[in-house]
Amino acid sequence: MKAKKQNLIFTIIFSVLSLLYVVPLVIVLINSLKKKAFVSRYPFALPNSRSFAGISNYRGGIEKTEFFRAMGGSLIITVLSVMLIILCTSMCAWYIIRVRNKLTKLMYFLFVFSMVVPFQMVMFTLSKTADFLHLNNPVGISLVYLGFGAGLAVFMFSGFLKSIPLEIEEAAAIDGCGPVRTFFVVVVPILKPTLISVTILQTMWIWNDYLLPYLVLDRKRYSTIPIAVQYLRGGYGAVDMGAMMAVLVLSIVPILVFYFFCQKYIVKGVLAGAVKG
Amino acid sequence: MTKNLKKYFPIFLLPTLVAFFIGFLVPFVVGIYLSFCDFTTVSDAEFIGLKNYADAFSDGGFLHALWYTGLFTVASVLTVNVFAFLVALVLTRGIKGTNLFRTVFFMPNLIGGIVLGWIWQLILNGVLSYFGVTLTFSATYGFLGLLVLINWQQIGYMMIIYIAGLQNIPEDVIEAARIDGASPLQMLFRVKIPMLMPSITICTFLTLTNSFKLFDQNLALTNGMPSGKSEMLALNIFNTFYGRAGWEGVGQAKAVVFFLIVASIVLIQLRLTRSKEVEQ
Known part of the structure; x- marks a missing residue:
């Protein structure tokens, strides 16, 4: 009572x-x-x-910030980068776990090490490198995200792959499956929970990321939502707080919709990432 | 199969490896080297030894940012974790509306730092206007404002981890303590908190690194005003690079120091987790 x-x-x-x-x-x-x-x-x-x-x-807000261009930019960059990350790093993690030699051990160490390094450490040199290689567009930046985000993704995938018994894959190999088919037909379905977690974590990071695209993108042609919001601060003088409020609302609505539909996965992803991180 | 797979190096490993070189390894190594150089672009670098580091540590703004960040990190780790833990305790009692409360508390976490900064700039300036001041009036307001913001953003995230931890405590342990006549306070401090140590370490570590590396929120909320007094480390490094011509080398040296501090936090954390795992 x-x-x-x-x-x-x-x-x-x-x-x-x-x-x-x-x-x-x-x-x-x-x-x-x-x-x-x-x-x-x-x-x-x-x-x-x-x-x-x-x-x-x-x-006014949409006009000043070219908001829909920014939203398109955010969408393309996030989708491309996350797809590239989950495809490449899951394959990479499988190779690292199944082929144990000096190279893969060194790579694993470097991936884990990269998780410790804050972005400011590589900020300047990374933006110069990206400039030099003409990676200042949505396709190029997804390659940069793959490189900078590989650490966590490889770490999470290999953590899960270690616990999968070899027998299933060997059976597939005996049945005449090459490594590529074995990976996509046998390993990927088993990896599904981790795939979802990595997707959620990387999406949350890339969608909201401000500094990396600000430094890497050719801002005359491409933009993202965080860049558009911060753009309203402008140079000197007062910020147009009316337009700012409208742009804030427009930025928050897609996130709330995403949250509403994927809440279960988001919570799972957060937990998986926290235990590993 | 391993032998067979080995030949597939170009398909499985190479794409990530190339991107990793471009997006991390090369910038990292060159970054370390450049911290010992005088430069404005990468190609005109000239080796000058430790002068950048000396300049960094004699820069008052950097030292101020260092202790401001440290203080903020301590304050946010304490507040976020205590509040998140209390919320998790209540939300594992099976009260009505638990799911709704969880959904609401977690929601701000998905909103990006820049947007969060502007939301709270409006709210906090609105409140402060009753006292005739603004957020950028003094660094203390910027500090407290950022603390409110970070609590609003991160309590939900940590709450999720604490709830999972609390739900993982075996029922029979709680039952045994109850039969032995443990009071609610004893139950909390002698049973629940010791059993939750793994979650507590994870959350402490996450809040620690998140607060220490904070950038977007700091930029959008106060942008370091008044005159750099509310500037945290990450923002100070950014402004050194892009706000002061000829200071790129010093900025890079500051970034290396920043990296070393973050890395030591992580190492200490790893050691603590390991020693606890042995105990259990």
């Missing part, structure tokens, strides 16, 4: 906390409908007949 009462109190407290947790997003949404002068001066006021701006912030 006492525990039941306690639980009710906890439910009430946590309902209030959850509401407070969502409030910042609601405030951004409300402010996206107000004229810019009213956004920073009265952020907590509801729009009224004087401050209501309709969709003009959205129109």
Whole structure:
């Protein structure tokens, strides 16, 4: 009886906390409908007949940041990079685990080592290298992401592959499957849970990444959502907070939709990544 | 089969290997070398020994960023973990609405740092305006603002890990403690927390490195204002590279120092985890 009462109190407290947790997003949404002068001066006021701006912030924000170009950029870069990462690193991890020699051991060590290195360490030299090799476009940058993101992905794949018995693969080989077919027909289906986890983790990272694309991309031609948002800060002078609010709303909505549909996988991915990381 | 597979090196290994050289290994090695050089582009590098490191450590902004980051890391590790743990404790009691609460608390984690920074700039400046100041009025406000932001973002992530840990505690251990007459507090400190040590190490480590390497949130929330006083290490390094002409070498030296600190944190963490695994 006492525990039941306690639980009710906890439910009430946590309902209030959850509401407070969502409030910042609601405030951004409300402010996206107000004229810019009213956004920073009265952020907590509801729009009224004087401050209501309709969709003009959205129109202005989309125009100023070329938002849909940025969204397309984010989409293409994320999809390309994640596909490249899961394909190449899963193959690489399988090779490393099944062919044990000095080269693969050294590579494994280097991959694990690369997870420790913060981006600022390679920031300058990486952007120069990418420039030199003309990797300043969405296809090129996915190669850079493959290189910089390989560490975690290889580590997670090989951790899982170590626990798979050899017999299944050997049976396939005896049946006349070459390594490529064995990998895609036998190994990939077993790898599925890890494939999903790696996909989720890399998607969350690349979609939200600001600095790498900012430094590597040719910004006259390509953009991403974080770059578009930060672009509104501009040089000097006041930021157009009305347009900013609209762009923030537009950036958050796709994430919430993604979260709504993939919540189960996202939580699993987070757990898998945390245990390994 | 191994022998057969070996010949497939170009298909299985080469793509990742090439990308790894371009995206990590070459930039890393050249980066180490350049930290001992004077340069503005890579090709005009001139070896000057340890001068960049000396310059870095006599740069007041860098030293300020170093302790500001350290202080922030300690504060965020403590707050995020304590709050996340408390939330996880409540959300494993089977109360009504557990799933909804979990969904809500985790959600901010998916939003990128730049967007988070601007959301909180609006909210915090709105609150501070009642006191006639703004976030960039002093580094203390920037510090507290960033702390609120990081808690909002990361409590949900750590909560998920703590919940999984709590659910993994075998039922019979809890039952045995209950039969022995353990009070709720004893249950928490003598049973649950010791059993949760692996989750606690993971979360501490994740929050530690996340806070120490924080960049996007710092850039969007205060951009280091007023005059670099709320600048964390990663942002200080970025501004040294791209904000001060002729300081590229010093920026690279700072980046190496930054890397060494992060690497030592990870090594200490690994050692701690290992020693605990032996105990169990």
